[in-house]
Amino acid sequence: MPDSILQRVAAGDSAAIKDCLDRYSGLVWSLTRRFATPSEAEDAVQEIFLDVWKSAARFDPTVASEATFIAMIARRRLIDRRRRSSRQVGTGPELHDVPEREVRDLAAASELGEDVAAAVQALESLRPDQQRVLRLSIYQGLSHEKIAESTGIPLGTVKTHVRRGLIRLREILSGQAEGADVSQEEAS
Amino acid sequence: MNRRPLQLDDQALDALISKAMGDGAVAARNGDGRPGLLELDDLSPECEVERDLATFAAACCSDWREPVPAALRSKLDAAAAGWVAASRAASALPQKTAAPARSDDLRGPIPITSGRQQAAQRRSGQWSRLWAIAATLALAVVVGSRAWSSGSAPTQATTDAKLAALRAVGDVVEWAWSAGPDATGQAVTGSVVWSASRQEGYMCFKGLASNDPRAEQYQLWIFDARRDERYPVHGGVFDAPRGSGELVVPIDPRLRVEDLAAFVVTVERPGGVWVSDRSRISAIAKKPA
Numbered sequence: 001m002p003d004s005i006l007q008r009v010a011a012g013d014s015a016a017i018k019d020c021l022d023r024y025s026g027l028v029w030s031l032t033r034r035f036a037t038p039s040e041a042e043d044a045v046q047e048i049f050l051d052v053w054k055s056a057a058r059f060d061p062t063v064a065s066e067a068t069f070i071a072m073i074a075r076r077r078l079i080d081r082r083r084r085s086s087r088q089v090g091t092g093p094e095l096h097d098v099p100e101r102e103v104r105d106l107a108a109a110s111e112l113g114e115d116v117a118a119a120v121q122a123l124e125s126l127r128p129d130q131q132r133v134l135r136l137s138i139y140q141g142l143s144h145e146k147i148a149e150s151t152g153i154p155l156g157t158v159k160t161h162v163r164r165g166l167i168r169l170r171e172i173l174s175g176q177a178e179g180a181d182v183s184q185e186e187a188s
Numbered sequence: 189m190n191r192r193p194l195q196l197d198d199q200a201l202d203a204l205i206s207k208a209m210g211d212g213a214v215a216a217r218n219g220d221g222r223p224g225l226l227e228l229d230d231l232s233p234e235c236e237v238e239r240d241l242a243t244f245a246a247a248c249c250s251d252w253r254e255p256v257p258a259a260l261r262s263k264l265d266a267a268a269a270g271w272v273a274a275s276r277a278a279s280a281l282p283q284k285t286a287a288p289a290r291s292d293d294l295r296g297p298i299p300i301t302s303g304r305q306q307a308a309q310r311r312s313g314q315w316s317r318l319w320a321i322a323a324t325l326a327l328a329v330v331v332g333s334r335a336w337s338s339g340s341a342p343t344q345a346t347t348d349a350k351l352a353a354l355r356a357v358g359d360v361v362e363w364a365w366s367a368g369p370d371a372t373g374q375a376v377t378g379s380v381v382w383s384a385s386r387q388e389g390y391m392c393f394k395g396l397a398s399n400d401p402r403a404e405q406y407q408l409w410i411f412d413a414r415r416d417e418r419y420p421v422h423g424g425v426f427d428a429p430r431g432s433g434e435l436v437v438p439i440d441p442r443l444r445v446e447d448l449a450a451f452v453v454t455v456e457r458p459g460g461v462w463v464s465d466r467s468r469i470s471a472i473a474k475k476p477a
Contacts, residue, residue: 053271
């Protein structure tokens with residue numbers, strides 16, 4: 001008996017379509033606002049949900065949470081749109097005003113799934129400047145080169161921050177985290 | 189869910205991160221610039237890294253519980269209704285055992301072979317028919333949503349008629365434009381008309397410099413005294429075509445405006461921005477003192 005929203009969507013439960021919007025439209029809108037321009041954001045959100053509904057049968061709760069599955073589709077759509085848009089007008093993503101540290105609600109993240117909560121924990125284990133690089137890279141979709149250029153952080157260090165963040169996430173999700181503070185590793 | 193540590197050296201992991209960041213690898217798999225949805229449940233290291241990035245992206249959405257703008261939700265509900273209708277229509281069609289895939293659906297070799305994934309492939313045959321119908325229905329919704337941008341704006345005659353009708357509404361205010369510091373607004377005259385009860389309005393310009401939409405566009409910001417002054421309401425992106433004479437542009441507020449304080453037009457990059465640096469202000473219409 002399917003029980004997750006996406007499994008119900010895949011099974012043809014029409015009520016699940018509305019449930020999907022109720023639960024995840026804020027997530028998709030949040031991601032879209034960081035990637036797309038105001039004039040294309042609403043179209044992008046609609047396209048993303050059409051892809052989500054179409055792809056719902058591919059959702060596997062043993063691999064990732066629904067939030068991750070939907071964020072993955074959203075990122076693909078948004079990156080693809082940005083690529084096309086950049087080709088047309090010759091502009092790339094811009095650096096937004098991003099605070100070094102942001103208060104995160106672990107309870108709210110946990111509602112999105114175990115993996116998302118682990119990602120919050122992984123983020124919190126990083127130094128503020130490392131968190132900022134990860135957010136610029138992953139949340140806003142800036143290239144490593146653009147981040148290095150905008151922040152003055154060496155390119156190699158930008159790559160290291162992102163890489164260490166992902167490694168930390170894997171450690172937490174696989175239960176191998178030993179309490180090591182990544183920021184201390186980086187500082188050494 | 190279980191995600192084991194990836195057995196990759198730093199260089200290999202950096203390369204996969206770079207690919208997943210959108211340097212072309214994802215779309216290249218399908219060869220047509222469209223993301224390859226077949227790989228959503230792939231367990232290759234490449235897809236695993238992309239999945240991790242998506243998890244981090246979701247974790248960064250601290251505002252995910254905030255409701256989306258009402259106008260967007262209406263469009264999403266319409267798209268959902270279209271999808272459900274298509275689903276019902278598809279289920280009423282005779283089932284085919286070997287329906288050919290649409291040219292834009294299942295592309296290239298399928299890189300996954302597990303039982304679960306093979307089942308997903310079988311399901312995708314059914315879903316591709318549904319997708320074809322739903323995409324047609326949804327297209328109307330998506331195209332309709334573009335009405336607020338300058339590319340498919342209502343005809344001038346329709347706009348003029350709506351403006352005339354709005355002026356008859358009791359609570360309408362009409363404020364004159366004054367020139368902003370940017371050269372594009374130096375000769376601007378006209379007014380902005382707004383009804384708080386209808387949350388509807390029009391900008392009427394004469395003398396606003398024409399713009400090249402490929403290089404820059406005008407963007408309206410609505411300042412609401414009840415909101416933080418740093419975050420005015422986005423009121424739409426528009427163009428001033430060459431030789432347009434008097435220009436009437438409908439206002440499309442993305443949020444409800446409670447206590448109107450000012451309208452400001454800025455010059456921004458194509459498509460507009462979420463937060464303006466206000467370095468190029470073309471025109472201002474303030475609430476009279």
